[in-house]
Amino acid sequence: MRAAVYYNNSDIRIEEMPIPEIGPDEVLVKTIASGICGGELMEWYHAPRAPKVMGHEPAGIIVDKGSQVKNFNVGDRVFVNHYVSCGTCRQCLRGRFTLCEHLKESKLFPGTTCEYFRVPSRQLNRDTLIIPDNVTFAEATVCEPWGCVLGGLKVTEILPGDTVLVIGAGFMGMGFLHMAPLFGAGKVISMDLSDWRLNKSLSMGATHTINPKTENPEEKLRDINGGYLADVVIVTVPTVQLYSQGHNLVERGGFLHLGAPTMPEPLWTINPQRQYFTEMKVSAKYSADHNDTSQIMKWLAAGRIDAKAAITHRCELDDTFSAFRMMLDAGESLKTVVYPHGIDQEIQPVSKKIGTDS
Ligand SMILES: [Zn+2]
Ligand SMILES: [Zn+2]
Structure with a gap:
C-alpha cells in the first residue's frame, strides 16, 4: 500500500509498505479520509520521531476483521480515535481519561494518512464509532480534533x-x-x-x-x-x-x-x-477521550455543528506535501482532508480540492 511518510516539515514522501496484518481481536480499515492536524506541523515535536506515517484523524471502512471481533463487521463505516485510555489505571479511575498512564501504548498502525491501517483491540473496544448515514467521512474525521x-x-x-x-x-x-x-x-x-x-x-x-x-x-x-x-x-x-x-x-x-x-x-x-x-x-486540556469523540459524532448527526464549513480543502495522497505546506503558511485554509484512495470515495462532495484539476 501507499503511505505519506513524514521526515521533517520540508520532506514528506509517498512510500510503499505492506498492508498491516491483523490479530484475532483487531480489524483492518481502508482509509477513506484522514485529516491533517495542526499538531503535525510542530516540527520540534515530530522531527526527532521521524520517519513516521502521518495522520491520526481517520474515517474509513472495515475491510477485514479477526475471528474474535463481535461488535463490528466488514463494511462498517467508522471513525477511530488514535489515543484511547485503558479504563483501569489510577487516572482513568479518577475520570481523567486523557491523562491515562497507558494512553500511547496502543496505536493505529502504521498511521492513518495511508491506504489501510490496523485498529488494535483497545481502540476498537473503547473508541471506534459507527458513522451515521448523514455524516460524510470527512466530517467524521473532526471527531478527534473537535473532540479535543x-x-x-x-x-x-x-x-x-x-x-x-x-x-x-x-x-x-x-x-x-x-x-x-x-x-x-x-x-x-x-x-x-x-x-x-x-x-x-x-x-x-x-x-x-x-x-x-x-x-x-x-x-x-x-x-x-x-x-x-x-x-x-x-x-x-x-x-x-x-x-x-x-x-x-x-x-x-x-x-x-x-x-x-x-x-x-x-x-x-x-x-x-x-x-x-x-x-x-x-x-x-490535552486530548480527546471516548466521551468527547462520541458526543461530537452525535452533534454532527444532529446537524448541531457544521464541520463542512471548516474543512476548506481536500486532496489525493500524492498532494499531501503541498497540502501540508499550505497549512504551514496559515493562509486561506483551515482543515485539509487527505483521501488515500481518491476523493471520489467520499459519499458527497465537501470543500475545495487541491491538485491538478481543482
Ligand atoms: Zn489531531
Ligand atoms: Zn488508564
Missing part, C-alpha cells in the same frame, strides 16, 4: 451569557467559537491576524472580531463588552506571548483556557498579583 475542543470547553467555566474571546482562528479556534454558544456563551469574539479567518469566524458563530494588526485588542474588547474585558479567554495559538496576552484580557472572576501546547521554552511569566486578585481560573 469539546474536552476543553467542558473544563472551561462558561456561564450563560458570558463574553468569550478566542485567540487564534485556525481550525481549533474555529471549533471553540463554533461550539462555545452550545455551552451558553453570549458574545463570542474571534481574534486573529488574518481578515480571511476573521470573516470565516463570523460564519462559524463569532459575533465580533478583532484584528491586532489594525486594532488595539484591549480597547476593542472593552468597546464590545461594555467596558469590561472577557469573562472567558481561550488561547489556541501555541506561544507564551499569546498565553500572556490571553491572561491580560481576562476580566475579574474570569477564566483562561489554554487550548494549544507551547514549546518547553521559553518559560511563561505572569503577573502573580493579577492572577491572585482577579481570582482567575486557568485550565488546559
Whole structure:
C-alpha cells in the first residue's frame, strides 16, 4: 500500500509498505479520509520521531476483521480515535481519561494518512464509532480534533451569557467559537491576524472580531463588552506571548483556557498579583477521550455543528506535501482532508480540492 511518510516539515514522501496484518481481536480499515492536524506541523515535536506515517484523524471502512471481533463487521463505516485510555489505571479511575498512564501504548498502525491501517483491540473496544448515514467521512474525521475542543470547553467555566474571546482562528479556534454558544456563551469574539479567518469566524458563530494588526485588542474588547474585558479567554495559538496576552484580557472572576501546547521554552511569566486578585481560573486540556469523540459524532448527526464549513480543502495522497505546506503558511485554509484512495470515495462532495484539476 501507499503511505505519506513524514521526515521533517520540508520532506514528506509517498512510500510503499505492506498492508498491516491483523490479530484475532483487531480489524483492518481502508482509509477513506484522514485529516491533517495542526499538531503535525510542530516540527520540534515530530522531527526527532521521524520517519513516521502521518495522520491520526481517520474515517474509513472495515475491510477485514479477526475471528474474535463481535461488535463490528466488514463494511462498517467508522471513525477511530488514535489515543484511547485503558479504563483501569489510577487516572482513568479518577475520570481523567486523557491523562491515562497507558494512553500511547496502543496505536493505529502504521498511521492513518495511508491506504489501510490496523485498529488494535483497545481502540476498537473503547473508541471506534459507527458513522451515521448523514455524516460524510470527512466530517467524521473532526471527531478527534473537535473532540479535543469539546474536552476543553467542558473544563472551561462558561456561564450563560458570558463574553468569550478566542485567540487564534485556525481550525481549533474555529471549533471553540463554533461550539462555545452550545455551552451558553453570549458574545463570542474571534481574534486573529488574518481578515480571511476573521470573516470565516463570523460564519462559524463569532459575533465580533478583532484584528491586532489594525486594532488595539484591549480597547476593542472593552468597546464590545461594555467596558469590561472577557469573562472567558481561550488561547489556541501555541506561544507564551499569546498565553500572556490571553491572561491580560481576562476580566475579574474570569477564566483562561489554554487550548494549544507551547514549546518547553521559553518559560511563561505572569503577573502573580493579577492572577491572585482577579481570582482567575486557568485550565488546559490535552486530548480527546471516548466521551468527547462520541458526543461530537452525535452533534454532527444532529446537524448541531457544521464541520463542512471548516474543512476548506481536500486532496489525493500524492498532494499531501503541498497540502501540508499550505497549512504551514496559515493562509486561506483551515482543515485539509487527505483521501488515500481518491476523493471520489467520499459519499458527497465537501470543500475545495487541491491538485491538478481543482
Ligand atoms: Zn489531531
Ligand atoms: Zn488508564
